Amino acid sequence: MKERKNVYLLPAGDTTLAWYSKAVVEMKKRPTTDPTSWNYQAAMHGFNASLSFWRGAAPLPSQTEQNQYWNQCQHGSWFFLPWHRMYLAYFEQIVAATIVKLGGPADWALPYWNYSDTSNPNARTIPPAFTNPNNATNGLWITGRVSDTIPPRYVTLGALNTIPYTGDGRTSPLGFGGPETGFSHSGGTHGQLESLPHDMVHVAIGGAMGDPRTAALDPIFWLHHANIDRLWQVWLNMAGGRINPNKSSWLDYNFYFHNAAGQSAQFTSKQVEDTRQVLSGYTYQGVPVGGPTLRTANALQNADFSTPLEITAATNQGVTLGSAKTVAHLGLNASPQKAVNLAATTNSAVSKPALTILHFENVTGKGVPPIYDVYLNEPQNGGDKESYYAGSVSFFGVEEASTPSVHQSGSGQHYALDISDLVNKLRSSPNWKDQQLDVSIEPSRAVDADASVNIGRISVYSE
């Protein structure tokens, strides 16, 4: 059984990354029509011939083959974690077979990049082998990355505290793994782990990584996703009610891939729950693997009968984000009888802050927008704005989600932030008004000229 190791803990003289680099170079030589080629593997995640990163990729497979195998990545869905696990497993098998053909070791395993490791001051920086030398002689380098280092707030692991796997923040609390969906190339509310750190790392690095249609062309993509895959196991190991879905629609849904021989292969979520059972099996360095936590019928039953959240406020028009800070005022009714207000965000009966979720709905846009930081009721006269920080949203894949295609409806993306603690804290402020919430949205870096974001509605849901 293979062990996927922390890339920053590889011992001196270790050849894992050197062989990875050679394999990438070798896979790039293969034609795009070859399922074991670098381009084909990346296109399975996402592809768009009009993007510059795909220049020179032709000739391409038939449209029928593209429809079945390309643009398959699952986002905004409870399939986000299992699909990427399957994807990584076959990719690792293909790279390992390539390394053997090149005369390398038989036990090559994909390393993971633990950017959240606070004990390592370099953890948030892309491992040097991927950036040096910064030219085409380096198989692990790719042009166009915007940043090599991720700011600390974009790699925090609050997602691990989320107990339910499934949830959309509207009909149920937010879920660790994403909302219940069918095939979802880019659709529902992004799950907690998907939003942070997954989306943030993609957009913070930028370039190819910033767009799902090109992300897997960057060799660091695979180490990033190995880490996300590891965090799924870390979450399960934390127990306390953390269990995978037990619905057949999750367990038995089939996805299609290619194995190292280039033959069609398939996986269901059920087949990849235990990493030791995935292909030849693997574990993560420092992460024990038990069997998947037993699911109980009660857990599902209780979730089904829990009270859905209810909307308490919403903007009454779309919000366009630009290069400057945008402030959205959540619209309120004129009629006092019908007033929408935030009083409901206090659950006095149990004397605890009610669960309060801030939603960004029907987000459409173009290009690769930067990460936007979100503040609530930020004072206009300056001061310590961090006290008003609600979270960040990255809009990873917004352009693709805005265009109707075989794989998505074109209604845009949905993001949600848990603002329960912040609202509770703000309530004690003398300036707090139950019928007013100002949401400030600020870009974390300069906005590209060809990037734009339009939010269909910003809303607040509460218990």
Add this chain to the structure above:
Amino acid sequence: MSADAGVAANSNSFSFPAEKMRMLIIKHPEWWAWFLSLFAWVLIVGNLFTNAHQTGHLSMITYCTPRGIVKVLGHSPFELHAVWKEEPVSSRILTTIRTGLLPWMIMVVAMMFPLLNEPIKHVAFSVKRKDMDLGIGGFLIGYIITWTAVGVMFLLLSFFLNLIIGDLSHFASALITASGFLLAAVFIWHPGRPIKMTKCGQTAPIRIQGWHLFLDSLFYGVKMGFNCFNTCWVPMAALVLAHHNIPLMFIVTAVIIHDRYLLPHTSKFTGYAWMVVAATLFIIGIL
């Protein structure tokens, strides 16, 4: 156990099922659409039994006349034919629309409303709980508006086809209907079809303030009606050609529900189902 604790336990055991039922209704607002669909089916089947007994036909209206008493459902086109031909064309058009639209809308409610689980949930959970019914109502009205326009178009098309082609033999009629389902099968293989299918999952921002809520829900309903028309118009048109044959309606409903909820949108299974329907109609026509 103390007496108080016992009372509390009993109280819980009585209230829990009611609370569960309340939560189920809140979490599944689509019950609205399924209930209306069921009601439409009851109307259809109720009339089916009444009229089949009198006419021996399992069909909804296709032709009728302003003169005399006309049964809306299940009458034979042939027995009304002689009276019908005496009317001027303009009168026949008006009568066709006036008397054909209600059965058409009942058919739409019966067949299409069960496909609306996701858009109804979207509307219901986008608004305050107290406004849920208003939002869903607006959405369904918008949806019906689109299909009403489609119904008028289909009825006119059906009328003029009849005017041009005249009376058809049983075989020719079956052949045309079978061709309609064959066209529906071909449409499944059309490269643009999966994109149309993904549009059935579109959502839209709904404002929660006052009349905006109703209008946004209404426009969303109109839009989703158009999206549904885009994916389902061929089998629906085939049903019109089949004079709304009721057993066929039931089969078509089962096929489109299966297609919507249980198949990936790239699946061709439904195409084969339409082929089987076409072949069956063709064989029935020969016999």
